[in-house]
Amino acid sequence: MRKKLVISTGAGMSAESGISTFRDAGGLWENYPVMDVASADGFERNPELVHRFYNERRKQLIHANPNAGHRALVELEKWFDTFIITQNVDDLHERAGSHYVLHLHGELMKVRSMTREDRVYTLDPDNLETTTETRDKFGDPVRPHIVFFQEAVPNIEPAIELTRQADIFVVIGTSLVVYPAASLLHYVRRGVPVYYIDPVPAVVPPGVTVLKMTATEGVGKLIELLKPLAEQDGNG
Numbered sequence: 488m489r490k491k492l493v494i495s496t497g498a499g500m501s502a503e504s505g506i507s508t509f510r511d512a513g514g515l516w517e518n519y520p521v522m523d524v525a526s527a528d529g530f531e532r533n534p535e536l537v538h539r540f541y542n543e544r545r546k547q548l549i550h551a552n553p554n555a556g557h558r559a560l561v562e563l564e565k566w567f568d569t570f571i572i573t574q575n576v577d578d579l580h581e582r583a584g585s586h587y588v589l590h591l592h593g594e595l596m597k598v599r600s601m602t603r604e605d606r607v608y609t610l611d612p613d614n615l616e617t618t619t620e621t622r623d624k625f626g627d628p629v630r631p632h633i634v635f636f637q638e639a640v641p642n643i644e645p646a647i648e649l650t651r652q653a654d655i656f657v658v659i660g661t662s663l664v665v666y667p668a669a670s671l672l673h674y675v676r677r678g679v680p681v682y683y684i685d686p687v688p689a690v691v692p693p694g695v696t697v698l699k700m701t702a703t704e705g706v707g708k709l710i711e712l713l714k715p716l717a718e719q720d721g722n723g
């Protein structure tokens with residue numbers, strides 16, 4: 488049986504692709520107060536600003552590329568059934584080639600109907616801008632497909648389930664301060680090896696192997712550490 492490898496990634500995963508992290512920016516996200524552009528209240532107060540903000544983020548994202556860390560995680564699929572749970576709204580794991588990516592906080596390249604939230608649309612790369620006037624094909628207004636602060640995190644349940652099933656659990660580039668994503672670590676079964684890659688790691692429970700490195704360096708090291716675990720199963 489191939490082992491199930493579950494990897495939880497945060498903003499630090501994409502830092503080396505030129506996408507700035509949140510905490511490192513001192514509470515600002517690309518010069519905007521986070522609660523103005525990423526909260527339900529902020530969207531209600533000034534939807535024009537929020538639309539403009541995500542238009543800018545999309546423009547930035549199409550010019551960014553997956554880094555060596557994203558690409559190396561794809562390599563792990565050779566040896567493990569690999570599942571990524573990401574707090575990132577970028578699509579860099581998908582563009583690197585990862586086959587299973589669960590987004591906890593939404594997806595920048597998608598919008599959804601404000602009337603029927605199950606109507607989710609991937610934006611056309613040639614038309615990435617939305618405004619308060621944008622309508623879907625049913626005539627309904629759309630909003631960024633982003634989980635704002637103050638909103639529920641619909642994908643947390645499948646994320647918890649995956650975490651419970653993990654034979655190996657890895658955390659990369661997150662300050663572990665935003666809940667419920669930060670709580671995933673509590674659902675890892677006893678005895679399962681846990682690795683945490685971050686150049687400025689948060690405090691984690693004893694027993695977690697901390698690799699105090701950037702994502703690109705750390706994933707290289709991780710592969711060295713994990714390959715023998717797959718080989719024990721005859722999957723090497």
Ligand code: APR
Pocket residue numbers: 496497498499500502503508509510511521574575592659660661662663664665684685686687688689700701702703
């Ligand atoms: N490689 C790996 N980790 C890095 C790198 C790097 N090159 N550079 C910075 N980091 C680490 C930082 O040390 C920090 O621990 O990435 C982490 C980034 O933390 P946050 O900015 O808090 O990002 P994250 O934990 O993903 O934030 C969670 O906050 O604003 C919300 O919804 C947003 O998903 C986001 C959530």
